[in-house]
Amino acid sequence: MKRTIFFLSVVLIGLVSCQPKQENPAQTESAPVEKEVIDPNYNPEAKIQELGITLSEPSPPVANYVNAVRVGNLIFLAGKGPLKADGENITGKVGADLSIEEGYEAARITGINQLSVLKAELGNLNKVKRIVKVKGMVNAVPDFTDHPKVINGYSDLMVAVFGERGKHARAAVGMGSLPSNIAVEIDMVVEVQE
Numbered sequence: 107m108k109r110t111i112f113f114l115s116v117v118l119i120g121l122v123s124c125q126p127k128q129e130n131p132a133q134t135e136s137a138p139v140e141k142e143v144i145d146p147n148y149n150p151e152a153k154i155q156e157l158g159i160t161l162s163e164p165s166p167p168v169a170n171y172v173n174a175v176r177v178g179n180l181i182f183l184a185g186k187g188p189l190k191a192d193g194e195n196i197t198g199k200v201g202a203d204l205s206i207e208e209g210y211e212a213a214r215i216t217g218i219n220q221l222s223v224l225k226a227e228l229g230n231l232n233k234v235k236r237i238v239k240v241k242g243m244v245n246a247v248p249d250f251t252d253h254p255k256v257i258n259g260y261s262d263l264m265v266a267v268f269g270e271r272g273k274h275a276r277a278a279v280g281m282g283s284l285p286s287n288i289a290v291e292i293d294m295v296v297e298v299q300e
Contacts, residue, residue, distance in 0.1 A: 148269045150231040154221070157266060161222040165189055174227045180238070181227060181296045186219045187288035188212035197287040201250035204289055209244060212289040213259030220260075220294060221267065228298060236297040237264045237274040243291045245284040253278040260292050 154161065164173055167184065175182045188196040188211075200209040225231055242257030244250070257278035264272035274294070284291050 145269060148271065150234060150267050150271075153267050153269075154231070159218055159221070159267075160191075161218065161225050162191065164219070164223040164226050173223045176227070176298075179235070179298055179300055181224070181298055183220055183223055183294050183296065185241075185243070185291040185293040186216050186223065187284070187286075187291050188215040189219055190215060195286060196289045198289055199245050199247050199250075199287075200256055200289060201247035206252055206255050209256035209289055210259035213242065213257050213292065214263050216290055216292045217260040217263035220292065221263075224296060231267070233299045234268060234271060234296055235299055237268060237272050237294060238297050239295040240264070240274050240276045241293050242276065242278045243281045243284060244278065245287065245289050245291075246280040248280075248282075250280060253280050256290065257292070260290075 165186075167173060171184055173184050173186075190196065196204070196208070196212040196215065198204045200206065204212070221231070224234065228234070240257070240260060242253070242260055244253045244256045246253065246256075257276065261272075261274070261276060264274065266272070281291075
């Protein structure tokens with residue numbers, strides 16, 4: 107008898123816990139979500155001039171790939187590194203050969219290189235609707251943990267050039283090595299006007 111009562115009480119508790127909960131409508135209402143205000147008159151081309159940035163002819167791929175692929179209204183940019191105007195890359199491991207500040211500058215230079223690719227692809231940066239996603243890879247020593255501070259050099263540049271359109275989703279990760287010992291490699295996805 108005790109077993110039967112115990113069994114029935116377990117079944118009843120199970121049935122009660124499986125019933126959908128009635129929620130108070132006042133509790134389910136969430137606070138209004140603020141929408142981003144993106145100025146349609148913002149001019150990235152003018153902003154680049156104002157910032158004193160000179161875009162260059164993008165470096166050609168060194169293997170069997172292309173700098174950018176457009177799929178619909180998205181452009182996927184291949185990974186680029188910190189190739190300086192003198193033709194030399196910023197190389198070395200952040201945390202050993204390079205400081206966070208030097209890594210930040212390497213990421214910023216990489217951003218300028220990606221803007222050059224984007225400009226070559228589109229003809230005019232005003233066609234950029236949104237920087238969607240950035241993946242930043244930092245050549246770092248194993249115990250380095252400030253990868254986001256390095257990739258901020260790239261992200262800060264995108265926001266400086268594109269304003270609210272430049273805010274993006276992002277990954278900032280460490281790598282044991284990168285091609286030719288470059289300090290960073292960064293790729294991104296961009297939404298463009300139809």
